[in-house]
Amino acid sequence: MKKHWPILVVDDEDVMCESMAAWLREDGYHVDTAPGGQRALELARATNYAICFVDLKMPGGMDGIETMMEIHRIRPEASVIIITAYATVDTAIQAMKEGAQEYIVKPCNPQEISMLVSRILKLKKLQSENAILRKKITRQYKHHDIITKNPRMEEILALTQDVSSLRSTVLIRGESGTGKELVARAVHYSGNRSEKPFIVVSCAALTETLLESELFGYEKGAFTGANAQAKGKFELADGGTIFLDEIGDISPKLQADLLRVLQERRFYRVGGTQEVEVEVRIIAATNKNLAEEVQQGRFREDLYYRLNVIEIRLPALRERREDIPLLAEHFVQRISSELGRDISGISATALKLLIAYDWPGNVRELENVIERAIVTCRNGMLDEPDFSWLQQTAGQPQNWEVPDVSLGELERRAIVAALERKHGNVKEASSALGIDRSTLYDKLKRYEIVH
Amino acid sequence: MEWIENATADWFPLPIRRLPAVAIPAGAYDAKRGQYQSVEIMKMLAEQAPRDASRVLGVTDVDLAIPMLSFLFGQAQFDGPIAVVSLCRLHQEFYGLPAQQDLLRERTVKEVLHELGHTFGLTHCPDAKCAMSLATHIELVDAKAEQYCARCGMQLVRRFASQEGGV
Numbered sequence: 001m002k003k004h005w006p007i008l009v010v011d012d013e014d015v016m017c018e019s020m021a022a023w024l025r026e027d028g029y030h031v032d033t034a035p036g037g038q039r040a041l042e043l044a045r046a047t048n049y050a051i052c053f054v055d056l057k058m059p060g061g062m063d064g065i066e067t068m069m070e071i072h073r074i075r076p077e078a079s080v081i082i083i084t085a086y087a088t089v090d091t092a093i094q095a096m097k098e099g100a101q102e103y104i105v106k107p108c109n110p111q112e113i114s115m116l117v118s119r120i121l122k123l124k125k126l127q128s129e130n131a132i133l134r135k136k137i138t139r140q141y142k143h144h145d146i147i148t149k150n151p152r153m154e155e156i157l158a159l160t161q162d163v164s165s166l167r168s169t170v171l172i173r174g175e176s177g178t179g180k181e182l183v184a185r186a187v188h189y190s191g192n193r194s195e196k197p198f199i200v201v202s203c204a205a206l207t208e209t210l211l212e213s214e215l216f217g218y219e220k221g222a223f224t225g226a227n228a229q230a231k232g233k234f235e236l237a238d239g240g241t242i243f244l245d246e247i248g249d250i251s252p253k254l255q256a257d258l259l260r261v262l263q264e265r266r267f268y269r270v271g272g273t274q275e276v277e278v279e280v281r282i283i284a285a286t287n288k289n290l291a292e293e294v295q296q297g298r299f300r301e302d303l304y305y306r307l308n309v310i311e312i313r314l315p316a317l318r319e320r321r322e323d324i325p326l327l328a329e330h331f332v333q334r335i336s337s338e339l340g341r342d343i344s345g346i347s348a349t350a351l352k353l354l355i356a357y358d359w360p361g362n363v364r365e366l367e368n369v370i371e372r373a374i375v376t377c378r379n380g381m382l383d384e385p386d387f388s389w390l391q392q393t394a395g396q397p398q399n400w401e402v403p404d405v406s407l408g409e410l411e412r413r414a415i416v417a418a419l420e421r422k423h424g425n426v427k428e429a430s431s432a433l434g435i436d437r438s439t440l441y442d443k444l445k446r447y448e449i450v451h
Numbered sequence: 452m453e454w455i456e457n458a459t460a461d462w463f464p465l466p467i468r469r470l471p472a473v474a475i476p477a478g479a480y481d482a483k484r485g486q487y488q489s490v491e492i493m494k495m496l497a498e499q500a501p502r503d504a505s506r507v508l509g510v511t512d513v514d515l516a517i518p519m520l521s522f523l524f525g526q527a528q529f530d531g532p533i534a535v536v537s538l539c540r541l542h543q544e545f546y547g548l549p550a551q552q553d554l555l556r557e558r559t560v561k562e563v564l565h566e567l568g569h570t571f572g573l574t575h576c577p578d579a580k581c582a583m584s585l586a587t588h589i590e591l592v593d594a595k596a597e598q599y600c601a602r603c604g605m606q607l608v609r610r611f612a613s614q615e616g617g618v
Contacts, residue, residue: 026574
């Protein structure tokens with residue numbers, strides 16, 4: 001662990017450098033030494049030092065403060081500790097002003113130094129944790145950034161601004177992965193409810209009874225296991241927005257309950273006798289054609305009209321191909337920085353491939369495809385071979401016959417076919433199948449495929 | 452010296468030889484500080500070391516220091532052949548207290564195990580009871596046991612299992 005925090009000691013006196021380095025090495029640190037500023041900078045360019053001990057007075061060339069400032073230019077996050085034999089208030093003040101983290105007078109007590117080092121490293125650990133968490137949070141909030149130059153999408157964005165401060169219900173339609181939740185967030189966060197909660201409920205993920213208590217909450221004793229009163233999502237979203245994803249999948253009973261909430265803004269908790277009143281804006285989304293569901297009798301017509309006050313229909317990614325390069329570049333930047341990979345972009349030929357592909361999973365699929373390419377990419381640039389597996393899927397006809405066999409058998413056949421196509425190369429076969437190598441090995445074992 | 456030999460033999464499966472005393476080089480004395488530079492002493496030990504010794508431990512009564520630190524109980528080359536231990540600050544008399552032979556023996560053994568541990572590649576141990584924990588003042592030396600913790604001890608055993616030949 002201590003190896004992750006390399007330390008540099010800069011002093012013109014060899015015995016000072018070596019003895020200090022030896023002392024820190026006993027503690028398990030990786031320590032380098034430099035006899036002067038120039039060498040220190042060369043080392044700092046190559047290694048990301050956590051702490052640099054720099055002697056204030058070094059004859060010839062750069063003194064300690066200059067060296068510190070140059071180190072900071074190369075490694076802004078390095079903590080520099082200035083060492084001197086003579087303590088004068090002036091130099092101490094100057095060193096701290098120029099950015100020294102600490103100032104010590106040699107010789108100093110061993111305990112002082114070991115406490116100083118562990119204190120600085122504790123701070124560094126917190127800082128790096130903080131940076132990671134902050135990145136995650138910004139990522140969450142940035143989700144309402146929608147990237148587009150497609151005129152239809154731009155119209156939609158303008159519409160989200162226009163309706164953001166109304167209370168009218170919004171119905172968002174679009175294939176999965178087109179960004180329905182992003183648009184819902186955009187509506188919420190650009191309106192006057194942005195400080196209030198934005199609550200997401202995925203209606204398809206839960207059974208009818210679970211969804212009911214999820215939405216409306218329950219009273220103590222309403223059912224086995226209801227040990228205390230619990231608030232539902234409608235109550236939690238009070239003052240804000242509730243986003244009901246995949247609304248097309250809810251049962252007739254819940255459709256009726258929801259209709260009542262929409263009409264009266266009031267409901268009962270499960271097992272409750274007292275009405276709860278809420279002020280909530282409802283945004284619903286579906287990838288189904290609700291009008292058709294109404295015609296088929298599967299969705300209540302009155303609920304449909306209640307929900308469909310403002311309708312937003314999101315185009316599929318293949319209907320806005322001009323956005324693919326834009327989105328791809330954006331994902332490359334974001335994901336490579338998150339994964340700590342140094343990827344500069346996507347080659348023109350690879351982009352062509354991405355533009356030509358049909359993207360049944362839309363933007364979400366594009367994001368996943370890019371993340372996967374970044375993980376496996378060996379050069380600094382995503383190129384055609386990084387997406388070769390995509391090309392194979394793209395080339396396949398959409399309506400192929402599915403043989404009447406079990407899923408497992410289907411999987412087994414797909415694996416055998418992929419291995420045959422790749423002449424037994426497991427790495428390429430796993431990449432064509434879209435699974436990693438160890439998963440493929442597991443499946444080979446499970447299906448007893450002799451490879 | 453016997454204390455040291457007995458304790459060392461308990462932990463290191465290597466032949467031990469006591470060499471005649473050597474004078475500390477004049478250059479090691481820092482008149483301004485009234486202390487001796489341990490790096491200079493270690494250099495001298497390295498020059499005079501017999502060829503067949505895998506580790507050389509110097510034991511002295513003088514007060515040791517390095518330019519950066521006001522004092523040292525001892526110093527070692529990490530994963531290297533040379534180590535030095537000073538008894539100066541292990542004496543109760545140093546702290547203005549009456550002499551205590553037993554306590555001095557215990558402290559000496561702890562510091563010898565500590566510095567030799569470094570020469571065999573051990574780093575400081577977070578267990579305050581382990582000889583390899585970092586002691587920056589005498590109370591911390593006293594808090595240690597005269598032995599390595601299980602983890603550090605095992606690391607030494609593994610090391611000897613894979614190589615080595617006399618202190």
